[in-house]
Amino acid sequence: MGLTKTEMYTDLQNEISLFAKGFGHPARVAILQHLFKINTCVCGDLVNEIGLAQPTISQHLKELKHLNLIQGNVEGTSVCYCINTKKWTKMKEIMSQFLNLDILKKEDCC
Amino acid sequence: MGLTKTEMYTDLQNEISLFAKGFGHPARVAILQHLFKINTCVCGDLVNEIGLAQPTISQHLKELKHLNLIQGNVEGTSVCYCINTKKWTKMKEIMSQFLNLDILKKEDCC
DNA sequence: ATTATTAATCGTAATATTGCAATGAACAAA
DNA sequence: TTTGTTCATTGCAATATTACGATTAATAAT
Numbered sequence: 707m708g709l710t711k712t713e714m715y716t717d718l719q720n721e722i723s724l725f726a727k728g729f730g731h732p733a734r735v736a737i738l739q740h741l742f743k744i745n746t747c748v749c750g751d752l753v754n755e756i757g758l759a760q761p762t763i764s765q766h767l768k769e770l771k772h773l774n775l776i777q778g779n780v781e782g783t784s785v786c787y788c789i790n791t792k793k794w795t796k797m798k799e800i801m802s803q804f805l806n807l808d809i810l811k812k813e814d815c816c
Numbered sequence: 817m818g819l820t821k822t823e824m825y826t827d828l829q830n831e832i833s834l835f836a837k838g839f840g841h842p843a844r845v846a847i848l849q850h851l852f853k854i855n856t857c858v859c860g861d862l863v864n865e866i867g868l869a870q871p872t873i874s875q876h877l878k879e880l881k882h883l884n885l886i887q888g889n890v891e892g893t894s895v896c897y898c899i900n901t902k903k904w905t906k907m908k909e910i911m912s913q914f915l916n917l918d919i920l921k922k923e924d925c926c
Numbered sequence: 927a928t929t930a931t932t933a934a935t936c937g938t939a940a941t942a943t944t945g946c947a948a949t950g951a952a953c954a955a956a
Numbered sequence: 957t958t959t960g961t962t963c964a965t966t967g968c969a970a971t972a973t974t975a976c977g978a979t980t981a982a983t984a985a986t
Contacts, residue, residue: 707975708941714867715842726839732825735832742917757824759946783962798915805908807852817945817970869976893932893983
């Protein structure tokens with residue numbers, strides 16, 4: 707059905723999976739890496755950088771914006787994108803807590 | 817098209833996105849959390865625990881197994897699942913490195 | 927041997943995601 | 957005002973994902 711039954715999970719489980727889904731495409735990973743690398747706003751060169759068509763990049767940016775992990779500020783004709791540091795930090799905490807569940811693990815089995 | 821153009825990204829970018837996709841569903845997050853919580857093998861009660869149909873759980877387990885994040889060992893009629901600690905650690909390093917890109921960031925903008 | 931239990935697989939339906947051409951909106955430059 | 961630039965949106969086609977009923981395979985219990 708392609709339809710996730712979100713109501714049967716905890717808010718945290720849904721939140722983790724939504725962030726993960728955000729990283730679940732190499733183009734979005736590449737976009738975020740580039741934004742960090744550039745270390746300032748990126749004004750439009752993402753299309754050249756990544757190599758997908760402009761509408762496709764725009765769609766990926768929209769998803770990242772929807773997660774609030776990036777911001778877009780209009781600057782004349784172009785738009786400047788950058789990481790939303792605050793949100794990124796929050797996201798990182800949530801994801802780290804999940805990834806570090808193994809430190810509670812006492813023994814191996816099987 | 818629903819078809820990701822993996823050839824245009826680096827191996828690392830593809831790897832990150834594949835792991836992320838693995839966490840990109842709350843049922844799989846719940847499965848992993850449960851495996852950590854139980855701290856030993858889980859022999860079949862995942863269906864009761866999560867609340868999805870047995871074939872659906874089986875399918876999610878298959879994906880996690882394919883990523884090598886969990887292992888399944890046959891034990892009589894049932895199958896015992898547990899975290900693959902080694903692989904989890906490797907995955908965690910890769911994901912952490914990505915999540916920690918913000919510590920290289922010097923300044924805010926926009 | 928028959929029956930019960932457990933979990934994988936198959937088949938199928940519904941929804942989601944990915945990608946891009948075409949178009950539109952907003953602004954700058956001429 | 958016209959033209960060019962930049963990016964968002966729309967519409968559509970193709971593939972992927974999610975979910976589950978039905979079935980199968982393997983073993984255990986009787």
